[in-house]
Amino acid sequence: MSGPAGTLARVTSPTVLDRSALRDRAEEILRALVGREDAALREDQWVAVEALVADRRRALVVQRTGWGKSAVYFVATGLLRATGAGPTVIVSPLLALMRNQVAAARRAGIRAETINSANTAEWDQVLERVGSGATDVLLVSPERLTNPGFRDEVLPHLARTTGLLVVDEAHCVSDWGHDFRPDYRRIRDLLVRLPAGTPVLATTATANARVSLDVAEQLGVEEMSPRPGGAGSGGGSSRADVLVQRGPLDRPSLHLSVVELGDQAARVAWLARTLPQLEGSGIVYCLTVAAAEQVAAHLRSTGLAVRSYTGRTEPAEREQCEEDLQANRVKALVATSALGMGFDKPDLGFVVHLGAPSSPIAYYQQVGRAGRATRRADVVLLPGPEDQAIWDWFASTAFPPEHQVRATLDALATAGRPLSTAALEPRVDLRRSRLELLLKVLDVDGAVRRVPGGWTTTGEPWHHDAARYARVDAARRAEEELMRQYVAGPRCRMAFLRAALDDPELAEDPDWTCGRCDRCAGPPPWSAPSDDEVAGARARLAAPGEDLLPRRQWPTGMDTLGVSLSGRIPADEQAAPGRAVARLDALGHGTALRELFDPRTPDGPVPVALRQAVRQVLQAWAPEVDGVVVVASQARPTLVEHLAAGAAGVLGVPLVGTLRPVDGMPAARHDVNSAQRLAGVARRLELDLGAAAAGLPGRSVLLVDDRVDSGWTLTVATRLLRRAGAAAVHPFVLGVG
Numbered sequence: 001m002s003g004p005a006g007t008l009a010r011v012t013s014p015t016v017l018d019r020s021a022l023r024d025r026a027e028e029i030l031r032a033l034v035g036r037e038d039a040a041l042r043e044d045q046w047v048a049v050e051a052l053v054a055d056r057r058r059a060l061v062v063q064r065t066g067w068g069k070s071a072v073y074f075v076a077t078g079l080l081r082a083t084g085a086g087p088t089v090i091v092s093p094l095l096a097l098m099r100n101q102v103a104a105a106r107r108a109g110i111r112a113e114t115i116n117s118a119n120t121a122e123w124d125q126v127l128e129r130v131g132s133g134a135t136d137v138l139l140v141s142p143e144r145l146t147n148p149g150f151r152d153e154v155l156p157h158l159a160r161t162t163g164l165l166v167v168d169e170a171h172c173v174s175d176w177g178h179d180f181r182p183d184y185r186r187i188r189d190l191l192v193r194l195p196a197g198t199p200v201l202a203t204t205a206t207a208n209a210r211v212s213l214d215v216a217e218q219l220g221v222e223e224m225s226p227r228p229g230g231a232g233s234g235g236g237s238s239r240a241d242v243l244v245q246r247g248p249l250d251r252p253s254l255h256l257s258v259v260e261l262g263d264q265a266a267r268v269a270w271l272a273r274t275l276p277q278l279e280g281s282g283i284v285y286c287l288t289v290a291a292a293e294q295v296a297a298h299l300r301s302t303g304l305a306v307r308s309y310t311g312r313t314e315p316a317e318r319e320q321c322e323e324d325l326q327a328n329r330v331k332a333l334v335a336t337s338a339l340g341m342g343f344d345k346p347d348l349g350f351v352v353h354l355g356a357p358s359s360p361i362a363y364y365q366q367v368g369r370a371g372r373a374t375r376r377a378d379v380v381l382l383p384g385p386e387d388q389a390i391w392d393w394f395a396s397t398a399f400p401p402e403h404q405v406r407a408t409l410d411a412l413a414t415a416g417r418p419l420s421t422a423a424l425e426p427r428v429d430l431r432r433s434r435l436e437l438l439l440k441v442l443d444v445d446g447a448v449r450r451v452p453g454g455w456t457t458t459g460e461p462w463h464h465d466a467a468r469y470a471r472v473d474a475a476r477r478a479e480e481e482l483m484r485q486y487v488a489g490p491r492c493r494m495a496f497l498r499a500a501l502d503d504p505e506l507a508e509d510p511d512w513t514c515g516r517c518d519r520c521a522g523p524p525p526w527s528a529p530s531d532d533e534v535a536g537a538r539a540r541l542a543a544p545g546e547d548l549l550p551r552r553q554w555p556t557g558m559d560t561l562g563v564s565l566s567g568r569i570p571a572d573e574q575a576a577p578g579r580a581v582a583r584l585d586a587l588g589h590g591t592a593l594r595e596l597f598d599p600r601t602p603d604g605p606v607p608v609a610l611r612q613a614v615r616q617v618l619q620a621w622a623p624e625v626d627g628v629v630v631v632a633s634q635a636r637p638t639l640v641e642h643l644a645a646g647a648a649g650v651l652g653v654p655l656v657g658t659l660r661p662v663d664g665m666p667a668a669r670h671d672v673n674s675a676q677r678l679a680g681v682a683r684r685l686e687l688d689l690g691a692a693a694a695g696l697p698g699r700s701v702l703l704v705d706d707r708v709d710s711g712w713t714l715t716v717a718t719r720l721l722r723r724a725g726a727a728a729v730h731p732f733v734l735g736v737g
Helices: 019-034 043-053 069-082 095-107 120-132 142-146 148-161 182-193 209-218 264-277 289-301 315-326 360-367 387-396 402-415 421-427 432-444 466-488 493-500 504-508 531-542 589-596 608-621 637-651 674-684 712-723
Strands: 058-062 088-091 112-115 137-140 164-167 200-204 242-246 254-258 282-286 306-309 332-335 350-354 377-382 448-451 454-457 546-548 578-583 627-631 655-661 685-689 700-704 728-736
Touching (some): 019 069, 019 095, 058 209, 088 182, 095 112, 120 148, 148 182, 164 182, 209 242, 254 493, 264 531, 289 332, 289 531, 360 493, 387 466, 421 674, 546 728, 627 637, 685 712
Parallel strands (some): 088 164, 164 200, 306 332, 578 728
Antiparallel strands (some): 448 454, 655 685
């Protein structure tokens, strides 16, 4: 490598035909990488390295976690750089993965840099070092590939100069996969710009045969017939002679089990009792952010050293959480899937799931974090009846229907200028997260383009592939059924997962069993929690109270919807902080709230199970108010009126008014985006104050609604009340979300 001499800079360039010497050099690099003098490449690893370095081929490597995929591309990098090749570019999806890869590279004297959302201030210096040859490896997040500046100014240079392109976690390329990321499909733009003979490596541990074929297609490669030992070769594709390697997926250290318990409190109590019995430190996965935070709080209350790790966790805190787990300063991180691919702790002792992922492939990927360098790692699934509802919710946020796609394209086409996502949102009937996903997919499809200032149409026709989307949806439902079978079926757990991932070795021995899981060896000797432990967990989960923070800014572009609200909300029109009983995605009261707000549940008074929680929240909060104002509901009038009357009784104040829909206005929709929700609320609410509110000016009120989602109903209602003279407005609702 260029620059100051390092471990790899001293490796001389072997002749292309001297493959024995090449392997010797490769194993020198491996020993530096892992810090062990006895380290040696396995034959399948060498096959991949040889294909990249000696033959300059493209390779798709599907191997289990812990096989050593990163060793392949770092060893290949060292060999290629020693011959004068340009830097390796690694497309890597997560910051945790990048941090681990940079640390691993530096151990071997490989100079690695990253470009991601957390180090924007360093980009210019990083790119300068790449351009001067002072960097051996550049890791970029897939999101960078769609950034206009990076795409137009940096990507062409990287394509011309890279010595090796690595696509890590390549299953993200496939919309058949459990973790499809449309940004990944921009890699094709980079592939077509590579000079002939530039080697390409795509790696993943979690791809069944269908996903592997789709990844190969997206990368411009074809699956080949297998070589002995699991490698693939043969023929060639229209682009390159490609190696495809699919190895066995058994993990001999993993001991899989399923523990079915009566309810959420019993499962959380089981965690508190069992975690101290598990070796080492590990990860407890939850399906929602609220659940992760609740479970972490309960485990801490029992004396366990745990931290929560979710999409809400700030980047600096995430890094500290990872360091704490690496150093065994915590027993566990209680995490959502935000902690997933690429977290590298070889001695991770256990992975426990409180709630089942919707796909056996996703499950295998997450449990694969455990037991990479330990004799035994326990992998436990605690399924719950609420899992399906959570799966359905995540599925509802997937790719939108055709009419919404057409409306988005029309809005961009008629705008006459680039539109930011925020500016586009008022013009379309899509929530922000779905709109962002749609724009990325349309960008890949060539129908829109991200430019400085936002998004524009390209004028290229867009085809709605309804049949493909239907097949993807059917595949998703089939994977959900597989997870149900994993829980309830009699088959060896590891054999089941290997079959779900189309393990080629299992196909040769379909009667194989692991001999380790609870189906093969019987349940582990863990004891059930006591009644007192379950009661303690139930009390913790049932502890009501969720903060409601006021909105402080109107959305961009409301004038396009005929609503003259813009900019910062004046302080004298804002609400005070409010309270809710619970989040709908929480454990405990979240379950009752999800049932209450299910469209199939008829209107009625506040359920008995929630009345005590309402009283507890109001008594603990004790807002100083002079009266109660209720937001009338067309869908659940009895529920809201009963809640408001109960709140007035608890606080000892009168009902003083109602916010009602304007005559003839339809019921509010909750399935629209933030801007359109605000527009509907602003048009339909009017204030109806009772005689008791004659003294409203200078007084404070409790504003009662059934639930809050976007927050705009409470925000507009507060504005009306404050303009009518209320000194303060304190929102109160049953549910959030």
